[in-house]
Amino acid sequence: MTEEECEAWALYRYRVISPCLDPATTPQTRAAYLGQLGEQPITAPTGHVAPPSERTLRRWLQIYRQGGFAALRPQPRADAGQLRAIPPALWEQAVAFKQEVPERSAEQVLALLRAWAPTAGIPTAAVDGIRRSTLYRHWHRAGWTKRRIRTAAPKRYKRWEAAGPGDLWQSDVMNGPFLPDPTPAQPDRMRATYCLVILDDYSRRIMAGQFAWSADTDLLEALLRQALERWGAPRRFYCDNGQIYVSQRLEGILARLDIRLIHTPAYTPQGKGKQEKLWGFVQSSFLPELRVQPADSLGQLNTWFTAWCEAHYHRRVHRETGEAPLVRWQAGSLHRSVSWEVLHAAFQERCTRTVDKTGQVQWQGHRWIVPEGLLQCRVELRWDPHAPETIDVWYENQCYGQAGAADQAAPVLEATPAPKPAMGPGLSYLTILARQREARHQGGIDWAARPPERTDDV
Incomplete structure (x- = not known):
């Protein structure tokens, strides 16, 4: 008590x-x-x-x-914490069975005690009188739980990094700042944002990153595809066990591109040190500047974040590696180039349908005409999630062409242009970085001749 x-x-x-x-x-x-x-x-x-x-x-x-x-005040019992329902010999043997295999439950240990008791001259009736809750309570009080037994001896960790640029990419999500809700129904409501980043382990370069209203699988696939199209495919992809990282679709995309998916073991966050260090630097270098000039929209926030990454983070010397992420990335790369056809096929969604006697299939509430020669066949439909009006028809690992809409109400993806961010008045560090990035793309600044800045590491 x-x-x-x-x-x-x-x-x-x-x-x-x-x-x-x-x-x-x-x-x-x-x-x-x-x-x-x-x-x-x-x-x-x-x-x-x-x-x-x-x-x-x-x-x-x-x-x-x-x-x-x-x-x-209630007085403690004189025999509090002492064994009363379990004989000492049975308790010592129960602890030995638990230490031998920490995953053993109380039911398994009691079964082992019933088999061991006759060999020690103890009647099995003494074991039958022990309740599982009593055993669990004394285990917890003595520290013989599964987690405590595993962590009794501290585990040693060592610093490591990938063999080279493009060998291993990491990804994680961070809570971002609150921005005005863009929905007209609630203009005064503030809404939370999330930042998802894909980081190269060797160079610490941000391969792709973006703030969004929700960190879902669509955002992860969009950033992953953007990074693959621009930089090629890594050998391995390292992430935690979050909901967006354990989806079957992500596993299928990486498998088709021959990228090994690695998840952080449960209860071992030590393997995400580089990613957590990056989040710490974002929170100490990028987010405080928003107090000087707050972002009015998600597009403006992403514009400033991109400028901060390219004009500041990628060009500052990393204290751990001794080089800027951009310089370390350009030293050499282990990534593999991926053709557009292979990348397009990897990100296609798939489903199976049976062609009816009229040569049509039904998908998303609409009817589609498949190429000839596939009547009453079990075909596979493949389409790009961002362009669902184009559907490829596959049968026995062969593409027979595209399906055509049989009705006029076929779904068509409407492209929504991203809002163009506007720079607000006043002087802020993010505004300077955005102008430097714009001038760099126009050829106004020679970044190759400019030495990298040395600041705190990530």
Whole structure:
């Protein structure tokens, strides 16, 4: 029982007997009060509504007169924490079985004890009297739980990095700043943003990154495709066990591109040190500048983040590697170039349909005409999620062409142009970086001749 619980019980008992502590109270009045109080429902600190008996009330009065308020506190048992229901020999053997295989449950240990007890001259009835909850309680109190046994000896970790640029990419999500909600229904509402980044392990270069209203699989696929189209395919992709990283679709995309997907083992965040260090630098270098000139829209926030990455982060010397991420990336690369056809096929979504007698299939509530020669065949439809109006028809690993819409209401993807961010008035570091990035793309700044800046590492 904790200190707060003991104090609550003492106050509860004192509150009940306090009317009887008045010296002016006569014995007859005190006896009548105790008799009536034993019949009234009173809520105890545990939440139970149960009236204390008259004998209990008189005992509380007696111990208060002898020891004062401190005597009303619950006293610990003299044998608290000691084994009473488990014989010492059985307890020692139960701990040995648990240490041998920490994953063993109480039911398994009890079964082993029943088999071991006759060999030690202990009747099996002694094992049958042990409850699983009792075993779990004593294990927890003694520190023999599965997690504590595994972490009893501290595990050693060592610093590591990929063999070269493009060998390993990492990805993670960070909570971003709050921005005005763009929906017209709630113009004054502030909405949370999320930042998803793909980081090259060797060079620490940000291959792709963006703020969005939600960190879902669509955002991950868009950034992954953008990075693959621009920089090629890495050999491995390292991420945690978040919902967007354990999807079957991501696993299929990486498998078609011959990229090995690696997840961080559970309860071992030490392997994400580079990514967490990057988030720390974003929170200390990029996000504070938003207090000087807040972003009015998601497009403006992403414009400033891109300028910060290209004009500041990629060109500053990393204290751990001794080189700027851009210089370290250009030193050499292990990535593989991917053709547009292979990349397009890897990101296509797929489903199977049976062609009816009219040579049509139904998909998303609409009917589509498939090429000839596939009547009543089980075909596979493949389409780009960003262009669902173009559907490829595959049968036995061969493309037979594209399906045509049989009705006029076929789904067509409407392209929504991204809002063009506007630079607000005033002077801010992010504005300077955005102007430098724009001038660099126009050839106004020779970044190759400019030495990288040395600041804190990531």
